[in-house]
Amino acid sequence: MDTEKSNLSKFLYCDRAKEMKEFHETKAGVKGLVDSGIVKIPKIFIHPPENLPKESDSNANGFKIPVIDLEGVGGDRRKLIVEEIWKASETWGFFQIVNHGVPDSVLDEMIEDSRKFHEQPTKEKQLIYDCNGSKKVRFSSNGELYGSQTAHWSDTLSCNFQEDLLDPEGLPLICRDIILEYVSCIIKLKNTLSELFSEALGLSPDYLNRIECMKTEIWSGHYYPPCPEPDITLGNIKHTDPDFLTILLQDQTGGLQVLHKEQWVDVPPIKGALEANIGDLFQLITNDKFKSVEHRVLANQIGPRLSVATFFFPKENESKLYGPIKDMLSEDDPPIYRETSVIEYITVLRSKGLGGKLTLPLFKL
Numbered sequence: 001m002d003t004e005k006s007n008l009s010k011f012l013y014c015d016r017a018k019e020m021k022e023f024h025e026t027k028a029g030v031k032g033l034v035d036s037g038i039v040k041i042p043k044i045f046i047h048p049p050e051n052l053p054k055e056s057d058s059n060a061n062g063f064k065i066p067v068i069d070l071e072g073v074g075g076d077r078r079k080l081i082v083e084e085i086w087k088a089s090e091t092w093g094f095f096q097i098v099n100h101g102v103p104d105s106v107l108d109e110m111i112e113d114s115r116k117f118h119e120q121p122t123k124e125k126q127l128i129y130d131c132n133g134s135k136k137v138r139f140s141s142n143g144e145l146y147g148s149q150t151a152h153w154s155d156t157l158s159c160n161f162q163e164d165l166l167d168p169e170g171l172p173l174i175c176r177d178i179i180l181e182y183v184s185c186i187i188k189l190k191n192t193l194s195e196l197f198s199e200a201l202g203l204s205p206d207y208l209n210r211i212e213c214m215k216t217e218i219w220s221g222h223y224y225p226p227c228p229e230p231d232i233t234l235g236n237i238k239h240t241d242p243d244f245l246t247i248l249l250q251d252q253t254g255g256l257q258v259l260h261k262e263q264w265v266d267v268p269p270i271k272g273a274l275e276a277n278i279g280d281l282f283q284l285i286t287n288d289k290f291k292s293v294e295h296r297v298l299a300n301q302i303g304p305r306l307s308v309a310t311f312f313f314p315k316e317n318e319s320k321l322y323g324p325i326k327d328m329l330s331e332d333d334p335p336i337y338r339e340t341s342v343i344e345y346i347t348v349l350r351s352k353g354l355g356g357k358l359t360l361p362l363f364k365l
């Protein structure tokens with residue numbers, strides 16, 4: 001209890017805006033703090049006790065993340081795969097995928113070259129540092145915290161492939177080729193999953209592709225450096241993704257957790273697997289048939305963790321409204337949410353901040 005009081009005191013009594021500004025001005029990220037040899041983390045990274053893992057969070061019920069094998073998706077196993085995707089999306093909102101068609105060599109190189117980017121000299125990363133999201137290719141750390149003043153123990157390289165307008169020459173040379181190859185593979189997988197999701201919802205296989213709900217890709221390579229005080233911070237606070245779909249590649253370090261039936265469940269790294277999770281906007285258009293799940297990343301002391309997330313949104317600046325799919329509604333199953341644009345949804349999310357109340361319930365009718 002004394003430790004909790006001490007952590008809360010550190011969280012409350014610091015000039016967070018000033019310290020965050022000073023942190024951003026270094027343009028070195030969390031990796032820069034580690035390289036400086038710190039043994040105590042700055043106060044802006046100390047989370048209040050209610051955000052941190054507790055003993056009661058342990059997965060006492062032994063829940064296991066669903067693993068879906070896509071082998072034979074074009075043949076006799078398709079119906080079974082569709083049923084598995086329906087069940088996982090309805091009950092978990094999160095599942096792991098094997099035999100997905102992305103070569104292991106591409107996955108391994110993507111992780112390795114992401115590591116090379118983040119572990120290169122700071123001066124190279126500083127050239128594209130951007131904490132406000134104005135650049136299409138940017139290195140950042142705790143930029144656009146959506147109103148949250150508590151920092152996360154992670155750095156990110158982000159690339160916005162909106163409408164295929166990204167100039168490959170703008171990508172960091174150290175990981176340019178593999179990013180392009182990886183994103184190409186992930187788009188193919190997304191198209192396959194879109195068909196399977198559509199069929200699981202009782203719609204035509206091309207339905208989700210026709211409404212163009214997953215046309216923009218934001219690629220993010222996350223780097224979680226080893227932390228000298230992992231018990232008082234987080235790699236990423238609990239949150240849901242605001243997009244339609246996220247496809248994630250993680251290394252073998254571990255630390256990702258999903259909230260399922262009020263229990264935090266580890267997502268164990270599986271060599272060659274990818275993770276997929278439903279986003280808020282997907283839950284909205286399916287009228288709660290599919291679930292957007294809260295998840296978080298723990299900090300650790302043993303070594304860096306790397307992950308690569310690809311977020312799928314509609315085209316940026318698109319004014320199109322998204323609401324519950326009309327073909328799925330009836331008198332017995334009326335719409336739960338009002339229609340919204342992606343821009344409005346993200347604006348509301350940023351205004352309320354991460355880690356507090358969920359955004360999606362604010363759009364209920």
